[in-house]
Amino acid sequence: MAEASYPEDLKYHPEHDWARIEGDEAVLGVTWYAQDALGEVVFFEGPNVGDELKQGEPYAEVESVKSVSDVIAPLSGEVVAVNETLADAPESINADPYGSGWLVRIRLADPAEAGSLMDAGAYADGLE
Amino acid sequence: MTLDPGLRRTPLYETHLEAEAKIVPFAGWEMPVFYDGIKEEHIAVRTHAGIFDVSHMGRIEIEGRGSLAFLQRLLSNDAARLEEGEAQYTLLLNEQAGILDDLLLYRIGGDRYLVVTNAGNHADDLARFGQIAREFDVYVRDVSLDYVMLAIQGRHARRTIESQLRIELPPRMGLTVQRVGGRPAFVCGTGYTGEDGVELMIDPDVGPAVWSELVDAGVVPCGLGSRDTLRLEACFPLHGNDIGPETDPISTGLGWACVEATGFIGSDRVAELRRQGTGRRLVPFLIEGDGIPRPGNPVIFNEEVVGEVTSGTFSPSLERGIGMAYIESGAAGQGTAIEIDVRGKRRDARVSSKPLYPKER
Numbered sequence: 028m029a030e031a032s033y034p035e036d037l038k039y040h041p042e043h044d045w046a047r048i049e050g051d052e053a054v055l056g057v058t059w060y061a062q063d064a065l066g067e068v069v070f071f072e073g074p075n076v077g078d079e080l081k082q083g084e085p086y087a088e089v090e091s092v093k094s095v096s097d098v099i100a101p102l103s104g105e106v107v108a109v110n111e112t113l114a115d116a117p118e119s120i121n122a123d124p125y126g127s128g129w130l131v132r133i134r135l136a137d138p139a140e141a142g143s144l145m146d147a148g149a150y151a152d153g154l155e
Numbered sequence: 156m157t158l159d160p161g162l163r164r165t166p167l168y169e170t171h172l173e174a175e176a177k178i179v180p181f182a183g184w185e186m187p188v189f190y191d192g193i194k195e196e197h198i199a200v201r202t203h204a205g206i207f208d209v210s211h212m213g214r215i216e217i218e219g220r221g222s223l224a225f226l227q228r229l230l231s232n233d234a235a236r237l238e239e240g241e242a243q244y245t246l247l248l249n250e251q252a253g254i255l256d257d258l259l260l261y262r263i264g265g266d267r268y269l270v271v272t273n274a275g276n277h278a279d280d281l282a283r284f285g286q287i288a289r290e291f292d293v294y295v296r297d298v299s300l301d302y303v304m305l306a307i308q309g310r311h312a313r314r315t316i317e318s319q320l321r322i323e324l325p326p327r328m329g330l331t332v333q334r335v336g337g338r339p340a341f342v343c344g345t346g347y348t349g350e351d352g353v354e355l356m357i358d359p360d361v362g363p364a365v366w367s368e369l370v371d372a373g374v375v376p377c378g379l380g381s382r383d384t385l386r387l388e389a390c391f392p393l394h395g396n397d398i399g400p401e402t403d404p405i406s407t408g409l410g411w412a413c414v415e416a417t418g419f420i421g422s423d424r425v426a427e428l429r430r431q432g433t434g435r436r437l438v439p440f441l442i443e444g445d446g447i448p449r450p451g452n453p454v455i456f457n458e459e460v461v462g463e464v465t466s467g468t469f470s471p472s473l474e475r476g477i478g479m480a481y482i483e484s485g486a487a488g489q490g491t492a493i494e495i496d497v498r499g500k501r502r503d504a505r506v507s508s509k510p511l512y513p514k515e516r
Contacts, residue, residue: 066177066188066189066192066193066380067192067193067194069194069447069469070445070446070447070469072445088498090447090469091469092193092194092380092384092468092469092471093188093193093380093383093468094449095447095449095498
């Protein structure tokens with residue numbers, strides 16, 4: 028994805044993570060900014076289904092050719108699905124960070140936590 | 156990203172910006188780390204040809220009746236072996252045989268020589284050269300700003316340069332003085348990728364035009380990111396990562412670049428280390444499954460920590476983790492099964508031979 032984009036329907040964590048809240052669940056991923064800063068992603072190592080994520084704590088690792096980065100949980104909850112296609116195609120995180128490059132789906136532990144996240148405008152402003 | 160205003164830019168900086176390079180601070184310079192992507196650029200060099208701006212590296216010219224005696228004292232390799240128009244890999248050591256820098260020494264002709272230094276070490280190298288030069292009848296001059304330095308590397312590099320620039324290329328590790336872009340230039344058969352290629356030291360005024368001409372002819376612009384993955388596949392040590400003042404030429408496998416008979420600074424210590432051994436070796440390794448090693452990762456053999464990774468990355472050619480590590484001699488034999496502790500996870504690995512990615516013949 029060549030152009031920066033921050034979809035309006037997502038919530039953002041300052042560590043460059045996004046959450047798409049769907050009822051009592053949420054899909055999580057890294058932002059356009061994060062994948063651009065990383066460069067080409069060559070390896071993704073995520074949690075297992077059933078693992079508990081805690082807001083603000085690392086739950087996965089994304090490696091690019093040059094570096095490795097922790098992925099921070101924007102929200103707390105139990106992992107109900109992991110994007111298995113990333114094992115073979117980690118570059119989806121670069122190509123489509125909000126679509127096929129999603130990382131995990133969680134069942135929210137505390138829906139009120141979402142109030143601490145930013146909307147797209149606030150997140151994008153913070154990058155400048 | 157805000158960059159340090161004290162960072163330097165090469166004469167090709169604007170060219171890199173126009174090509175939408177991702178620029179990063181590196182050794183005091185603002186340099187392109189990649190244009191379209193490290194993997195693509197890496198593969199371009201392995202399969203076709205790539206061009207790197209390496210103008211940030213330092214260049215020092217040495218001239219005068221005492222130049223050979225000076226170089227024999229200062230540098231580890233035997234400069235007397237150099238015919239006119241030849242280059243050699245050599246080391247700048249301290250008295251304890253710590254590696255202050257690794258260099259390419261070119262004999263331009265007669266008693267005139269040229270040295271290429273690593274960007275981060277250039278100022279210190281220059282000071283040391285100047286200090287030792289006082290004992291000899293020799294002139295030492297920093298000529299870094301006199302040239303733009305381009306490295307064109309890859310299996311089609313030579314062919315493309317010959318047809319585009321209409322110049323005769325020297326053999327590997329050779330140097331000729333020719334006109335490039337209408338101005339006098341050094342054309343060198345050297346490089347740092349494990350592929351055939353050429354390095355050009357050319358007039359800064361014509362640098363951007365020569366760059367653009369080669370890019371228009373299909374040579375792919377490459378940044379420091381692929382330079383690092385390429386050199387690691389070739390098992391070329393990087394000063395500051397794999398070698399440095401705390402490492403000696405024997406552990407690093409660079410004893411071949413030391414000729415003690417010349418009496419260079421540190422030669423006594425090198426001879427001693429050669430006799431005694433150092434107990435550890437810098438060796439390349441391949442990760443056998445998942446995981447990408449990084450500098451600082453511990454190396455484990457028989458449940459003991461036996462060393463540390465100094466360079467590690469994802470290899471675009473081999474599509475797996477690769478690296479170099481200092482390993483205790485007992486576990487450093489080729490083929491030894493080791494483990495790398497990658498951020499708390501044990502990854503299976505195997506000590507390999509050099510290079511990790513052999514050039515196709």
